[in-house]
Amino acid sequence: MQFIYPEILKTEARFPTFSLAVWQYCVKGITVADSTIAVSSNTAKDVTDWLNISPAKIAIVPNGVDTVFNVPDKKAIADWKQQYAKSPDEICLLHVGSNHQRKNIETVLKVIKAIAEQGIPVRLWKVGGDFHPEQEQYIKANNLSEHITSVSNPERQAVINFYCAADVLVAPSLYEGFGLTVLEAMACGTPTITSNVSAIPEVVGDAAVLVEPTDVVAITQAVLRINRDRDFRQELIDRGFARIKEFSWKKTAEKTAQLYEQVVQSKSAILAD
Secondary structure (H helix, E strand, O other): OOOOOOOHHHHOOOOHHHHHHHHHHHHHHHHHOOOEEEOOHHHHHHHHHHHOOOHHHEEEOOOOOOOOOOOOOHHHHHHHHHHHOOOOOOEEEEEEEOOOHHHOHHHHHHHHHHHHOOOOOEEEEEEEOOOOHHHHHHHHHOOOHHHEEEEOOOOHHHHHHHHHHOOEEEEOOOOOOOOHHHHHHHHOOOOEEEEOOOOHHHHHOOOOEEEOOOOHHHHHHHHHHHHHOHHHHHHHHHHHHHHHOOOOHHHHHHHHHHHHHHHHHHHHHHHHO
């Protein structure tokens, strides 16, 4: 990630100089390790491309989805939506995560603008980092403030509630090494629109609407189809529930343990010789 977006260490790290030093130390360790774990095939390719590490030394072990992300009491979620939606008719779009460049918030804002200009009630729940000054300027210039609810640094239960109450998760990231947010949304029964780039397609499979991340028209059309077509919406929800069964921290732990055992056995065999 830091190779592709090196500014992360400067803009998001609490102690940039220290974080850079630690990162450089870790990178050096990766280059001499007997085996490296990557969370996706896309990340494995990045490791090979950037660090010149043989694919044979890279094991793919996907992340899991925490079991706390599920569908809770429907009344509680209805109450939550009532609290954070202006009216029952609003389409509530959710974006969860930081406001780093790769998260592509600008496109999400353009989608809100496109839907609002059609006279359709719409709201963005921005859960995570605050908007950048340029984004705030765009919101003000296009009179989008009344369509946006921003919640910074929420507690985990609040995030789960937003997932469950949202009509659609819109996550048009320009790059993800894995993309855990989309799986968390699926676990909460939320239809998902996300990018067709980096690791995301291999994570979501056929359980989400995949779009070119800056295609405002395609994302807008997908939002409106999910809102209008109940069968399509339910199909995405069902596919999402099926997809998340492939990702659990138990499976992640087991695969990681197996890899350690293989490395230890290999080393033991070399020492025995």
